[in-house]
Amino acid sequence: MDEAVERRRFLGLTAAAAALGLTATVAGCGSLGGDSGDVTLRLVAAEYDLTGGDSTKKYWTDLVAAFEAQHPGVKIEIQVESWDDVDRKVAEMVAAGNAPDIAQIGAYADYADAGKLYAADEILSIPVQANFLAPLVAAGESKRTQYGLPFVASTRPLFYNEDLFDQAGLKAPKTWAELAAAAEKLKDDGVPTPFALPLGPEEAQAETLMWLLSGGGGWTDATDHYVVDSDANVRTFEWLRTNLVGKGLTGPVAPGKLNRKAAFAAFARGEVGMLNGHPSLVKEAAKKGVKVGQVPLPGADGTPKSSMGVADWIMGFKQNGHRKEIGDFLNFVFSDENVLKFAGDNDLLPVTVSASTRMETDPEYANLREFLKGLPNAQLPPVGKTSWAKVSENVKQNIGKAVAPGAKPAEVLAAIGRAATAAEAAE
Structure with missing residues (x-):
């Protein structure tokens, strides 16, 4: 849905x-x-x-x-x-x-x-x-x-493969640093995709918002205006590019090419250590013998104030x-x-x-x-803005570029942000 x-x-x-x-x-x-x-x-x-x-x-x-x-x-x-x-x-x-x-x-x-x-x-x-x-x-x-x-x-909490975590002697991460360290250990143990980061066009706007919120940012500010390239959002994508993607912890498919459906299927096959999950994946994984652990998506320094709904x-x-x-x-x-x-x-x-x-x-x-x-503290995408459909589509097509090798997240987010502000002005 x-x-x-x-x-x-x-x-x-x-x-x-x-x-x-x-x-x-x-x-x-x-x-x-x-x-x-x-x-x-x-x-x-x-x-x-x-x-x-x-x-x-x-x-x-x-x-x-x-x-x-x-x-x-x-x-x-x-x-x-x-x-x-x-x-x-x-x-x-x-x-x-x-x-x-x-x-x-x-x-x-x-x-x-x-x-x-x-x-x-x-x-x-x-x-x-x-x-x-x-x-x-x-x-x-x-x-x-x-x-x-x-x-x-x-x-959307963080899902992790309990068997892979047990084999690696890991506990569920509570901070970004712990998440990255767990992904490193899973990679050393031969897990094909330690952390699946689906920033492909299927649902990149949702995956992105989860990370923006965990970094203290979001799509809009307190006055409901777009702040796509805020300092907090840029820091979040710099961290993802440097600490997950840049270290080869996000699997064989580039995040900008990876769709949610493919990431979920790989998790259900036991090939993914962690990803941001959805209720429908719990049963699908269980059918194939994958035990799913669930915790809130870690923030930069701990549990973020809000999660995505x-x-x-x-x-x-x-x-x-x-x-x-x-x-x-x-x-x-x-x-x-x-x-x-x-x-x-x-x-x-x-x-x-x-x-x-x-x-x-x-x-x-x-x-x-x-x-x-x-859910009580969840933040939803700005679906009440008539501009959101256009902004969301732009994010789907382009946000994956922010974590590509050699990318400058600030420039990618700024380009999306300028288009968002223009769309907002036309509402």
């Missing part, structure tokens, strides 16, 4: 509505208006099932059936599209004047900027709106108003004027039972405070707790 996140895509739900508790209503939600007669809503949603199955469609079908049973005047048509197509297809619908009523996709900012979306406080009850985790609310805001409603979230979004379009019905449905979507089951069964994180609290204490979700720890 995000990354919107890397197009990380996950396994879907298969249980029936009754078993999931999908008929649960949101306490205190109520209705956003009176009975307005028969209404049909169109929902376009992203496919989360990587196996080629129909589990995502089944999830929405079961949820919609439960909702319609409680709202006999409302029908919902469901259209599930792959992550390769869903954002484009929704954009085409909107451009053709045929917007869906609800879209669960990867980005919302352009639609919010064009005045096409309902604000959160126009469609959600106060209890539901107040229940979102604070970092996700902030990421869902465009010009200080929330339009993007977080649907699922994820964080990503989210996928759901939103209501104004075009057809179905504010009340859209709101009733979305309030239903965000019940604890629905949020927790979809997130947990897809190895993702819930987006609400109450569902997160339940996940923290439920043994069923023990494998997600390390990811959950980072």
Whole structure:
């Protein structure tokens, strides 16, 4: 999904509505208006099932059936599209004047900027709106108003191969220096890729943000303006170039050519000592006998103040004027039972405070707790800026150059930063 996140895509739900508790209503939600007669809503949603199955469609079908049973005047048509197509297809619908009523996709900012979306406080009850985790609310805001409603979230801790670490007599690193020393030892032990650094075009913007945050920087400053070539960001990339890439610790493929998918596959084969991981990799590695250790990505001098988070979004379009019905449905979507089951069964994180609290204490979700720890203090990419899509694409294509042999990180970051500032001025 995000990354919107890397197009990380996950396994879907298969249980029936009754078993999931999908008929649960949101306490205190109520209705956003009176009975307005028969209404049909169109929902376009992203496919989360990587196996080629129909589990995502089944999830929405079961949820919609439960909702319609409680709202006999409302029908919902469901259209599930792959992550390769869903954002484009929704954009085409909107451009053709045929917007869906609800879209669960990867980005919302352009639609919010064009005045096409309902604000959160126009469609959600106060209890539901107040229940979102604070970092996700902030990421869902465009010009200080929330339009993007977080649907699922994820964080990215450091993964390490426990067997390789045990064989090398290593402990999980807590600082950059310890990380580099561990990578050196793994290299001496013959590990092909001591640390996988995927700065290729698949999802380089996310990998980069993880490192920027661990170095005390980020994409934007406190006023939400781009600071791509800040001193902290330059220092981070100088460290990566000198201490990891320059010492041959990032494997046989140059970071600028290495994509996340390939890095994850190599980790699952036991060829990678460490990388910044994603929940979907835990099960994949376990299937192939790789034991995964998880710790926060080390900072320059210890655990950084914040880690990277990503989210996928759901939103209501104004075009057809179905504010009340859209709101009733979305309030239903965000019940604890629905949020927790979809997130947990897809190895993702819930987006609400109450569902997160339940996940923290439920043994069923023990494998997600390390990811959950980072979410309250997570920082997301600046997805509320309409310029971010262009900036993100520039990063994907060029950030790998900053760690290439003989590169000057300050120059690469400055070039990206100038383009970002220009894109921001055009917002």
